Amino acid sequence: GDSVTQMEGPVTLSEEAFLTINCTYTATGYPSLFWYVQYPGEGLQLLLKATKADDKGSNKGFEATYRKETTSFHLEKGSVQVSDSAVYFCALSGGSARQLTFGSGTQLTVLP
Amino acid sequence: DTGVSQDPRHKITKRGQNVTFRCDPISEHNRLYWYRQTLGQGPEFLTYFQNEAQLEKSRLLSDRFSAERPKGSFSTLEIQRTEQGDSAMYLCASSLGRGTSGSYEQYFGPGTRLTVT
Numbered sequence: 001g002d003s004v005t006q007m008e009g010p011v012t013l014s015e016e017a018f019l020t021i022n023c024t025y026t027a028t029g030y031p032s033l034f035w036y037v038q039y040p041g042e043g044l045q046l047l048l049k050a051t052k053a054d055d056k057g058s059n060k061g062f063e064a065t066y067r068k069e070t071t072s073f074h075l076e077k078g079s080v081q082v083s084d085s086a087v088y089f090c091a092l093s094g095g096s097a098r099q100l101t102f103g104s105g106t107q108l109t110v111l112p
Numbered sequence: 113d114t115g116v117s118q119d120p121r122h123k124i125t126k127r128g129q130n131v132t133f134r135c136d137p138i139s140e141h142n143r144l145y146w147y148r149q150t151l152g153q154g155p156e157f158l159t160y161f162q163n164e165a166q167l168e169k170s171r172l173l174s175d176r177f178s179a180e181r182p183k184g185s186f187s188t189l190e191i192q193r194t195e196q197g198d199s200a201m202y203l204c205a206s207s208l209g210r211g212t213s214g215s216y217e218q219y220f221g222p223g224t225r226l227t228v229t
Contacts, residue, residue, distance in 0.1 A: 004154075006154075032216065032217075034217065036220075042222070043203070043220050043221060043222040043223055044155070044203065044205075044220040045220075046217055046218075046219065049217055089154050089155075091154070093216050093217075093218075095168070096167075096168065097145075097157075097160040097167060097168040098143070098207075098209060098216040099145060099157040099160055099168065100145075100147070100155070100157065100205075100218060101157070102154030102155050102156070103154050104152070104153055104154050105152070105153070105154050
Protein backbone atom coordinates (compact mmCIF):
# COMPACT_ATOMS: atom_id res chain seq x y z
CA GLY A 1 0.00 0.00 0.00
CA ASP A 2 0.89 3.67 -0.05
CA SER A 3 3.32 4.96 2.55
CA VAL A 4 5.20 8.14 3.45
CA THR A 5 8.50 8.21 5.29
CA GLN A 6 9.42 11.46 6.91
CA MET A 7 12.59 12.71 8.53
CA GLU A 8 12.43 12.06 12.23
CA GLY A 9 12.51 14.96 14.60
CA PRO A 10 12.54 16.96 16.58
CA VAL A 11 14.47 19.56 14.64
CA THR A 12 15.79 22.64 16.41
CA LEU A 13 17.19 25.57 14.43
CA SER A 14 18.23 29.12 15.09
CA GLU A 15 16.29 31.92 13.44
CA GLU A 16 17.36 32.59 9.83
CA ALA A 17 18.83 29.09 9.44
CA PHE A 18 18.14 26.94 6.37
CA LEU A 19 15.53 24.22 6.77
CA THR A 20 15.21 20.88 5.04
CA ILE A 21 12.74 18.20 6.08
CA ASN A 22 13.09 15.03 4.05
CA CYS A 23 10.09 13.11 2.75
CA THR A 24 10.00 10.02 0.55
CA TYR A 25 6.99 8.05 -0.56
CA THR A 26 5.84 4.74 -1.97
CA ALA A 27 2.70 4.73 -4.07
CA THR A 28 1.04 3.14 -7.04
CA GLY A 29 0.07 5.41 -9.86
CA TYR A 30 0.71 9.13 -9.77
CA PRO A 31 -0.25 10.60 -6.42
CA SER A 32 -0.51 14.26 -5.56
CA LEU A 33 1.86 15.33 -2.80
CA PHE A 34 1.27 17.74 0.06
CA TRP A 35 2.85 19.37 3.05
CA TYR A 36 0.55 20.19 5.95
CA VAL A 37 1.49 22.20 9.03
CA GLN A 38 0.04 22.00 12.52
CA TYR A 39 0.74 24.99 14.76
CA PRO A 40 0.42 24.51 18.53
CA GLY A 41 -3.20 24.20 19.52
CA GLU A 42 -4.46 24.47 15.96
CA GLY A 43 -5.72 22.14 13.23
CA LEU A 44 -3.91 20.91 10.14
CA GLN A 45 -3.36 23.55 7.49
CA LEU A 46 -2.39 22.91 3.90
CA LEU A 47 1.03 24.50 3.35
CA LEU A 48 1.76 23.55 -0.26
CA LYS A 49 1.05 20.94 -2.91
CA ALA A 50 2.32 19.44 -6.16
CA THR A 51 0.24 17.36 -8.51
CA LYS A 52 2.74 15.94 -11.00
CA ALA A 53 6.42 15.19 -11.48
CA ASP A 54 8.76 18.21 -11.45
CA ASP A 55 6.03 20.49 -10.09
CA LYS A 56 7.26 22.86 -7.39
CA GLY A 57 4.85 23.84 -4.65
CA SER A 58 5.55 27.01 -2.71
CA ASN A 59 3.95 29.10 0.01
CA LYS A 60 5.13 31.45 2.77
CA GLY A 61 8.77 30.98 1.73
CA PHE A 62 8.53 27.17 1.86
CA GLU A 63 9.17 25.09 -1.27
CA ALA A 64 9.04 21.43 -2.25
CA THR A 65 9.62 19.77 -5.63
CA TYR A 66 7.89 16.55 -6.74
CA ARG A 67 10.76 14.23 -7.71
CA LYS A 68 9.38 11.09 -9.32
CA GLU A 69 12.80 9.56 -9.98
CA THR A 70 13.73 9.65 -6.29
CA THR A 71 10.12 9.43 -5.00
CA SER A 72 10.79 12.44 -2.81
CA PHE A 73 9.12 15.71 -1.82
CA HIS A 74 11.55 17.44 0.53
CA LEU A 75 10.43 20.65 2.25
CA GLU A 76 12.85 23.60 2.26
CA LYS A 77 12.94 27.16 3.52
CA GLY A 78 15.87 29.49 3.16
CA SER A 79 15.47 31.42 6.40
CA VAL A 80 13.22 30.16 9.18
CA GLN A 81 11.47 32.33 11.72
CA VAL A 82 10.36 31.67 15.28
CA SER A 83 6.77 31.69 13.98
CA ASP A 84 7.55 28.64 11.80
CA SER A 85 7.75 26.47 14.92
CA ALA A 86 5.17 23.74 14.33
CA VAL A 87 4.75 20.10 13.32
CA TYR A 88 5.10 19.46 9.59
CA PHE A 89 3.44 16.51 7.87
CA CYS A 90 4.19 15.16 4.42
CA ALA A 91 1.26 13.42 2.74
CA LEU A 92 0.19 11.83 -0.52
CA SER A 93 -3.25 11.53 -2.05
CA GLY A 94 -4.03 8.20 -3.63
CA GLY A 95 -6.45 5.34 -3.86
CA SER A 96 -9.94 5.39 -5.26
CA ALA A 97 -11.05 7.70 -2.46
CA ARG A 98 -8.04 10.00 -2.89
CA GLN A 99 -7.52 9.68 0.83
CA LEU A 100 -4.40 11.15 2.38
CA THR A 101 -1.57 8.97 3.67
CA PHE A 102 0.57 10.91 6.13
CA GLY A 103 4.08 10.65 7.43
CA SER A 104 4.62 10.65 11.17
CA GLY A 105 5.36 14.37 11.33
CA THR A 106 8.45 16.43 12.13
CA GLN A 107 8.45 18.81 15.09
CA LEU A 108 10.33 22.02 14.22
CA THR A 109 11.42 24.46 16.90
CA VAL A 110 13.04 27.74 15.87
CA LEU A 111 14.96 29.59 18.55
CA PRO A 112 15.43 33.39 18.52
CA ASP B 113 -16.42 31.38 8.82
CA THR B 114 -16.63 29.03 5.84
CA GLY B 115 -14.11 26.43 7.04
CA VAL B 116 -14.70 22.90 8.30
CA SER B 117 -16.18 22.81 11.78
CA GLN B 118 -16.36 19.98 14.29
CA ASP B 119 -18.32 19.52 17.46
CA PRO B 120 -17.54 18.94 20.25
CA ARG B 121 -13.91 19.98 20.45
CA HIS B 122 -13.29 17.83 23.48
CA LYS B 123 -15.10 14.78 24.83
CA ILE B 124 -14.30 12.81 27.96
CA THR B 125 -16.23 9.59 28.39
CA LYS B 126 -16.07 6.43 30.44
CA ARG B 127 -15.16 3.13 28.92
CA GLY B 128 -18.21 1.38 27.51
CA GLN B 129 -20.17 4.54 26.72
CA ASN B 130 -21.22 5.61 23.24
CA VAL B 131 -20.07 8.91 21.74
CA THR B 132 -21.04 10.82 18.61
CA PHE B 133 -19.08 13.53 16.82
CA ARG B 134 -20.32 15.94 14.19
CA CYS B 135 -18.55 17.48 11.21
CA ASP B 136 -19.79 20.31 9.02
CA PRO B 137 -17.74 20.49 5.81
CA ILE B 138 -17.17 23.47 3.56
CA SER B 139 -20.56 23.94 1.98
CA GLU B 140 -19.78 23.26 -1.67
CA HIS B 141 -17.48 20.29 -0.98
CA ASN B 142 -18.84 16.94 -2.08
CA ARG B 143 -16.16 14.77 -0.48
CA LEU B 144 -15.83 14.23 3.26
CA TYR B 145 -13.20 12.26 5.15
CA TRP B 146 -12.68 11.12 8.72
CA TYR B 147 -9.20 10.53 10.13
CA ARG B 148 -7.84 9.55 13.52
CA GLN B 149 -4.64 10.98 14.95
CA THR B 150 -2.88 9.60 18.01
CA LEU B 151 -0.16 11.44 19.89
CA GLY B 152 3.05 11.79 17.93
CA GLN B 153 1.64 10.26 14.75
CA GLY B 154 0.21 11.49 11.51
CA PRO B 155 -3.52 11.19 10.86
CA GLU B 156 -4.81 7.82 9.65
CA PHE B 157 -7.70 7.47 7.23
CA LEU B 158 -10.94 6.03 8.60
CA THR B 159 -13.67 6.56 6.05
CA TYR B 160 -14.79 8.58 3.04
CA PHE B 161 -18.08 9.92 1.69
CA GLN B 162 -18.87 11.24 -1.72
CA ASN B 163 -22.06 13.21 -1.26
CA GLU B 164 -24.22 10.95 0.95
CA ALA B 165 -22.61 7.66 -0.09
CA GLN B 166 -19.99 6.06 2.13
CA LEU B 167 -17.62 4.67 -0.50
CA GLU B 168 -14.58 3.56 1.44
CA LYS B 169 -13.80 2.30 4.93
CA SER B 170 -10.41 1.59 6.42
CA ARG B 171 -9.59 -1.63 8.28
CA LEU B 172 -9.11 0.68 11.29
CA LEU B 173 -12.86 1.23 11.33
CA SER B 174 -14.04 -1.60 13.55
CA ASP B 175 -17.65 -2.71 13.92
CA ARG B 176 -18.01 -0.35 16.86
CA PHE B 177 -17.58 2.64 14.56
CA SER B 178 -20.27 3.94 12.25
CA ALA B 179 -20.44 7.06 10.15
CA GLU B 180 -23.23 8.75 8.26
CA ARG B 181 -23.66 11.71 5.99
CA PRO B 182 -27.39 12.22 5.49
CA LYS B 183 -28.30 14.39 2.52
CA GLY B 184 -24.64 14.85 1.68
CA SER B 185 -24.16 17.71 4.12
CA PHE B 186 -22.88 17.26 7.68
CA SER B 187 -21.51 13.94 8.87
CA THR B 188 -21.54 12.09 12.18
CA LEU B 189 -19.09 9.54 13.52
CA GLU B 190 -20.34 7.30 16.31
CA ILE B 191 -18.24 5.04 18.48
CA GLN B 192 -20.12 2.43 20.47
CA ARG B 193 -18.81 0.76 23.64
CA THR B 194 -15.74 2.99 23.75
CA GLU B 195 -12.39 1.53 24.77
CA GLN B 196 -9.32 3.28 26.13
CA GLY B 197 -7.58 2.60 22.83
CA ASP B 198 -10.14 4.85 21.13
CA SER B 199 -8.60 7.89 22.83
CA ALA B 200 -7.34 10.07 19.99
CA MET B 201 -8.02 13.19 17.97
CA TYR B 202 -10.74 12.61 15.37
CA LEU B 203 -10.32 14.83 12.34
CA CYS B 204 -12.75 15.65 9.59
CA ALA B 205 -11.70 16.98 6.21
CA SER B 206 -13.53 17.97 3.06
CA SER B 207 -12.61 18.51 -0.54
CA LEU B 208 -14.11 19.32 -3.90
CA GLY B 209 -13.48 16.45 -6.26
CA ARG B 210 -14.59 16.11 -9.83
CA GLY B 211 -13.96 13.07 -11.99
CA THR B 212 -10.53 11.50 -11.66
CA SER B 213 -8.40 14.59 -12.12
CA GLY B 214 -7.31 17.38 -9.83
CA SER B 215 -5.27 17.55 -6.66
CA TYR B 216 -8.21 16.90 -4.33
CA GLU B 217 -6.65 19.04 -1.65
CA GLN B 218 -8.37 18.49 1.64
CA TYR B 219 -9.24 21.09 4.26
CA PHE B 220 -9.31 19.99 7.86
CA GLY B 221 -11.44 20.91 10.81
CA PRO B 222 -9.98 21.55 14.29
CA GLY B 223 -10.71 18.00 15.43
CA THR B 224 -12.50 16.40 18.35
CA ARG B 225 -10.21 15.16 21.10
CA LEU B 226 -11.65 12.04 22.71
CA THR B 227 -10.44 10.80 26.08
CA VAL B 228 -11.77 7.47 27.31
CA THR B 229 -11.25 6.89 31.02
